[in-house]
Amino acid sequence: MTRIPIAIVGCGGMGGRHLRGLHELYASGQSNVELVAVCDLRYDNAASLADDAERLLGARPQVFQDMAAMVRAIPDLQGVAITTDTASHHTVACAAFELGLHVLCEKPLGLTMRACNRILAAQAKSGKALSVAENYRRDPMSRLMRALIDAGAIGTPTLLFDISASGGDRIIILPWRHDRYRGGIVLDAGVHNADMMQYFVGPAAEVYARTCLLESVRYRNEERTNLTDFYDRWAVEIPPSIEATAEDTLISVLTFEGGVLGQWTNVYAAHGEGFGRMVVYGSEGSLRFGGARNGRPLTLCRDDGGVVSGEDILSLAPDFCLDPLTAQLFGGERLASYECTFQEADRKLLAWEYHEFAACVLTGATPEVDGHMGRKAMALCYAAFESATLNRPVALQEVESEATGAYEADINARIGL
Numbered sequence: 001m002t003r004i005p006i007a008i009v010g011c012g013g014m015g016g017r018h019l020r021g022l023h024e025l026y027a028s029g030q031s032n033v034e035l036v037a038v039c040d041l042r043y044d045n046a047a048s049l050a051d052d053a054e055r056l057l058g059a060r061p062q063v064f065q066d067m068a069a070m071v072r073a074i075p076d077l078q079g080v081a082i083t084t085d086t087a088s089h090h091t092v093a094c095a096a097f098e099l100g101l102h103v104l105c106e107k108p109l110g111l112t113m114r115a116c117n118r119i120l121a122a123q124a125k126s127g128k129a130l131s132v133a134e135n136y137r138r139d140p141m142s143r144l145m146r147a148l149i150d151a152g153a154i155g156t157p158t159l160l161f162d163i164s165a166s167g168g169d170r171i172i173i174l175p176w177r178h179d180r181y182r183g184g185i186v187l188d189a190g191v192h193n194a195d196m197m198q199y200f201v202g203p204a205a206e207v208y209a210r211t212c213l214l215e216s217v218r219y220r221n222e223e224r225t226n227l228t229d230f231y232d233r234w235a236v237e238i239p240p241s242i243e244a245t246a247e248d249t250l251i252s253v254l255t256f257e258g259g260v261l262g263q264w265t266n267v268y269a270a271h272g273e274g275f276g277r278m279v280v281y282g283s284e285g286s287l288r289f290g291g292a293r294n295g296r297p298l299t300l301c302r303d304d305g306g307v308v309s310g311e312d313i314l315s316l317a318p319d320f321c322l323d324p325l326t327a328q329l330f331g332g333e334r335l336a337s338y339e340c341t342f343q344e345a346d347r348k349l350l351a352w353e354y355h356e357f358a359a360c361v362l363t364g365a366t367p368e369v370d371g372h373m374g375r376k377a378m379a380l381c382y383a384a385f386e387s388a389t390l391n392r393p394v395a396l397q398e399v400e401s402e403a404t405g406a407y408e409a410d411i412n413a414r415i416g417l
């Protein structure tokens with residue numbers, strides 16, 4: 001199998017997770033990529049990822065601190081995975097396109113809508129592939145949810161609720177997720193929700209939102225989460241407390257192009273009981289999503305009190321069939337649930353993303369989440385920020401075209417856009 005030479009740019013927590021994804025893909029026997037380099041402004045981060053790669057993949061990628069130098073040293077390099085923190089996505093992605101590289105970029109595509117649009121313009125000029133690493137939708141349970149909705153299992157979709165509350169006053173992963181100028185948590189995590197809602201019921205048209213910063217001082221989180229293992233190396237760099245500048249609370253009403261009405265609430269500053277639910281209602285029933293990377297079955301409820309879950313749900317989506325690589329990685333073409341740890345599921349989804357990216361490079365096909373789709377997810381978040389700033393409903397089209405940009409103006413100024 002042809003394996004395209006690629007590099008990881010950004011060797012922090014997500015860079016480490018991408019490496020695990022590559023390890024999974026190598027182990028599947030289906031790898032169409034080869035990790036030949038790693039690059040980070042911080043030499044220690046890049047060298048440490050190269051050490052891990054040598055242990056996991058059997059060969060040590062070359063280490064760089066500068067992408068141009070990397071391309072000079074490895075002229076046949078074809079693509080980069082951008083796993084730098086969000087504020088630098090546009091500079092790194094635009095530079096990569098100018099260097100003639102294909103790009104797999106972590107979500108959110110850019111820090112602002114203008115940053116996204118700069119990336120899209122650079123991609124159009126280069127003619128290279130751009131795939132956005134929206135991992136949640138690649139989960140077999142997300143695929144099943146979409147297949148059930150498409151098959152009419154709940155009739156015509158009418159309402160969507162995506163509501164969650166957690167977080168308290170703890171620092172979420174790293175301090176930059178509370179910094180408005182580096183990609184606050186409502187954007188960083190909310191963009192996943194924005195992608196998933198639109199994956200399930202189609203493009204959103206308009207948002208009316210309130211956002212706020214409830215916890216302006218955040219404290220180091222001493223509790224371990226699913227992600228802690230990936231960030232342990234940098235734990236000593238997290239101060240005991242930080243001042244937050246990015247919103248941690250979003251409450252909104254959505255209108256989708258297909259007529260579905262939605263309520264989207266993500267609170268990352270809720271004390272006490274953690275809460276989260278995503279449900280789509282239709283003319284004949286409701287369908288509850290159990291989350292990505294946990295393998296939990298979906299739950300379908302009907303007006304007659306009938307509840308369908310587990311294997312029985314598959315009969316309502318007769319055409320549902322996972323793609324061959326997902327089926328191989330998760331162990332079946334028609335899964336109604338699966339048993340994996342978070343880390344196992346996480347790396348399988350990343351393996352899939354790399355495989356799809358390289359297949360698109362090799363065949364010229366368009367990635368499932370291309371730059372425009374990645375921008376749509378960003379636009380839902382930014383339409384909410386703009387709505388809260390302007391105190392009126394905001395259309396996604398307004399923020400995508402930059403006709404409205406009151407909220408992001410000072411962020412753009414800060415990052416030189």
Ligand SMILES: NC(=O)c1ccc[n+]([C@@H]2O[C@H](COP(=O)([O-])OP(=O)(O)OC[C@H]3O[C@@H](n4cnc5c(N)ncnc54)[C@H](O)[C@@H]3O)[C@@H](O)[C@H]2O)c1
Binds near residue numbers: 106108
């Ligand atoms: N898809 C997901 O589930 C998921 C989960 C976590 C993070 N992410 C995304 O991945 C990205 C990285 O997040 P993270 O948690 O790994 O951040 P991080 O802070 O742990 O790592 C970022 C790394 O990028 C490096 N870097 C910054 N600017 C650079 C540049 N211009 N060139 C080269 N290296 C540079 C930093 O030195 C650091 O090593 C973010 O955009 C984040 O939103 C996605």
